[in-house]
Amino acid sequence: MLNSPSIRLGVNVDHVATVRNARGGDRPDVVRIALAAIAAGADGITAHLREDRRHIRDTDMARLKAEIAKPLNFEMAATAEMQRIALATKPHAVCLVPERREELTTEGGLDVVGQYNALAPFIAKLNDAGIRVSLFISADARQIEMATKLRAPAIEIHTGGWCDAVVDGHREKADLEWRRIVEGVALARSAGLEVHAGHGLDYDTAETIAALPEIAELNIGYFMIGEALLVGIAETVRTMRAAMDRGRAILKTRMA
Numbered sequence: 736m737l738n739s740p741s742i743r744l745g746v747n748v749d750h751v752a753t754v755r756n757a758r759g760g761d762r763p764d765v766v767r768i769a770l771a772a773i774a775a776g777a778d779g780i781t782a783h784l785r786e787d788r789r790h791i792r793d794t795d796m797a798r799l800k801a802e803i804a805k806p807l808n809f810e811m812a813a814t815a816e817m818q819r820i821a822l823a824t825k826p827h828a829v830c831l832v833p834e835r836r837e838e839l840t841t842e843g844g845l846d847v848v849g850q851y852n853a854l855a856p857f858i859a860k861l862n863d864a865g866i867r868v869s870l871f872i873s874a875d876a877r878q879i880e881m882a883t884k885l886r887a888p889a890i891e892i893h894t895g896g897w898c899d900a901v902v903d904g905h906r907e908k909a910d911l912e913w914r915r916i917v918e919g920v921a922l923a924r925s926a927g928l929e930v931h932a933g934h935g936l937d938y939d940t941a942e943t944i945a946a947l948p949e950i951a952e953l954n955i956g957y958f959m960i961g962e963a964l965l966v967g968i969a970e971t972v973r974t975m976r977a978a979m980d981r982g983r984a985i986l987k988t989r990m991a
């Protein structure tokens with residue numbers, strides 16, 4: 736089984752922009768928080784430029800690209816507008832996510848099976864520009880198999896259903912969702928995909944999923960920004976990194 740020796744932490748800064756936009760000013764500064772997260776150990780920054788610009792704005796994405804030295808993971812819907820912006824911005828990576836204006840947050844995974852014909856040329860253009868493409872999908876075998884046909888080198892498994900069930904104490908649903916994730920990441924890795932995970936992760940669920948050998952990257956935002964309001968982003972990043980390291984240590988004992 737191909738494993739990922741280390742596991743990267745991508746900090747999603749969307750909800751720093753949510754707070755900033757509440758009064759329409761320029762504080763808190765998204766880039767300043769991103770730089771502090773990187774200084775504390777984040778391996779990259781994730782930001783979601785939504786069609787409705789409810790949080791991250793075009794200027795945020797441009798400043799993040801210009802001012803951070805670590806990889807920028809540009810989350811976006813697969814639209815012509817976003818492709819144009821991504822090609823102009825040239826982030827390290829793009830993660831294609833589904834979007835509905837009326838959604839509170841990302842609800843499901845991208846339907847790469849149903850959207851294959853549109854996604855194939857869309858992804859090819861980003862690949863050709865040297866941008867690493869990942870697909871935000873559910874841990875569904877058909878979606879994973881189709882992702883491999885789309886020449887995306889990576890997928891990000893949507894962990895929202897599992898995380899919500901854990902937080903809500905729905906043990907049976909959490910166990911079912913977890914089994915789907917375990918099977919999905921194994922299938923994806925065996926197909927040669929780089930496997931990321933994200934949505935709804937907190938310290939406990941990040942530790943649990945970091946024990947899966949196939950996971951190369953976790954992208955975490957909402958929970959961490961909330962924690963940062965209490966203890967600061969640096970301590971939050973350090974605590975999240977420690978949780979992920981505990982997960983990796985559990986993996987190592989299992990494999991010993």
Ligand SMILES: CC(=O)[C@@H](O)[C@H](O)COP(=O)(O)O
Pocket residue numbers: 747749750783810832839840841871933934935956
């Ligand atoms: C795809 C995903 O789960 C998140 O990265 C996404 O950014 C969530 O959207 P909001 O940040 O708008 O809640």
Ligand SMILES: NCC(=O)COP(=O)(O)O
Pocket residue numbers: 747781891932933934935936954955956957958
């Ligand atoms: N792709 C997941 C992400 O970037 C952050 O999701 P969340 O932790 O804000 O739910």
